[in-house]
Amino acid sequence: MTSSITALRRALARPAVWVSLIWLIGISVACALASVLAPIDPLEQDLSNSFSGPGARHWLGSDELGRDIFSRLLHGGGGLLLTALIPVGVSLLLAVPGGLLAGYLSGWVDTASTFVVDILFALPGLVVVLAIAAVTDNNLIVMAISFGVLTSGAVFRVVRTSTAAARELPYVDAALVSRLSRPRILARHILPNVTGPLIAQAVVQYSGTFLFLTSLSFLGLGFSPETPSWGQMTLDAANNLDQHPWLMVPVGFALTATVLALNLVGNALLEAVSGHRRPSQLPDPRRPVPDVPADGVAPPGPASDAVLTVDRLHVCYPGQDGSDRAVVRDVSFQLQRGEVFGLVGESGSGKTTTALSILGLVPHPGRVTSGRVLLRGEDLLRLNEAQLRKVRGSRIGLVAQEPMAALDPFFTVGSQLDEMICLHRRVRRREARRIALSLLTRVGMPDPVAVAGRYPHQLSGGIAQRVAIALALSGEPDVLVADEPTAALDVTVQAEIIDLLLHLREESSLTLLLVTHDLGVVADICDRVAVMSDGRLIEEGTTEAVLLSPAQEYTRTLVAATPRLPVEAGQERSWG
């Protein structure tokens, strides 16, 4: 958040941009105070004084009918500036909810709304508004509303794209894991990411609307002929350009300066926010429904003390030719209560996909095609999204690789913890804060009160990961899935986080699934380990057995490539 505010400040500090802002504020205030600043009636005619140049009575001169140009400019500008807000408001009202839903839900909602927007883009806006003018007897408000509907597609696209990008942010996944409802995730975690691009787009849209309304009044449409308007003043000036070119100067300057200023501010805002947008993917959060195993044979049930059983899990992504490409193939393992289970393998072997499948979070377009994930006997892959939300966070927690990215930059640590604790434990805010502070103490924060008051950008990587672990523990889950929890940290901090996980496991019999490619970490913390290669689980056993006497050549190569393992250091460690 701070970085985007900094970018915004930097953008607004450019001389051209702040001069534009001063102009826009100045002209708006002047128009609002028109009757005070320009006391001459804008409709008052004085034919004996037509086309007078600037002077003491008429500061900017008078027009063909001797009307005061300064007064007409200010009175005309007010109506224009206000009316231009109507189409922008209509666009926002229609496109913000639509774009949020399309970007977040994707699937048919996205397809249908994009289709409607494509139709809007295909319509010739001016022709439609002219037809509406004819049908409604030149009703300005109806024309403005219609223009807002016709131009809402641009706002929709901005909101949809920003939402889809924000939907992929790790802290949104974390919020999903933590059982927050969709409306809450949209309002609290996604909307703040959409606001910046939305404001920028709204300013650009306002500028276009402003010009459009001026063009309409130039054509004699929209504003009534009795009301002064900049378009009408431009038309009067154009009709007398040969003889009285001065007439064009005040209105031409006011129009050009206002549109230029709006564009400069809008573009500066767009640049500022686009520099801070994250790469966009169009996700499909619809959870894939796994197929029933083809052989129809009931897979083995869980062992009596198994907390989590992954049974013949199969996950596919579409290949380049459109056919399924299996990235997790028939993977099975079990986690016993209080056990730390390591999932290792080289990059791309399918570890993260396996872990995310457990939480029902395989990213689009991946899908679980078969298998079971039994949490204390209940198959999570058979649950619907609402049921899954109840499981995530309260029964299974997730600690992601990038601790910073897993925290919402818009809220303090305390507020994020309070929210999760209130949600999972159904306690009041004050009690939630007490639990939050005790959780922060539990994850080793020396000054929990100070940390609770900080924003994520004020935390170091190690502290942020401790906070992420505290968040994952806020629902008191039975199982914690930690995906490379130390990969983004430096070596000393890695050791601290490993110590913390060990401490938590001893203190509360936490069952931990640790995804890592670091066999050193596995040696330090895991009771058992499974090795993945090319989507398959090729070897599984106690950490001691797998690391000291690997059965597979692949595992031997992995072990040999990890210099700080006890096997290399004279087998000093006592295992188990």
Ligand SMILES: Nc1ncnc2c1ncn2[C@@H]1O[C@H](COP(=O)(O)OP(=O)(O)OP(=O)(O)O)[C@@H](O)[C@H]1O
């Ligand atoms: N969004 C995606 N679209 C297509 N293929 C994907 C996507 N995400 C992962 N894959 C593929 O799935 C396979 C397994 O990836 P996964 O991230 O699970 O591996 P990993 O072992 O966790 O690797 P790493 O340690 O690098 O995270 C890889 O071949 C990867 O290319």
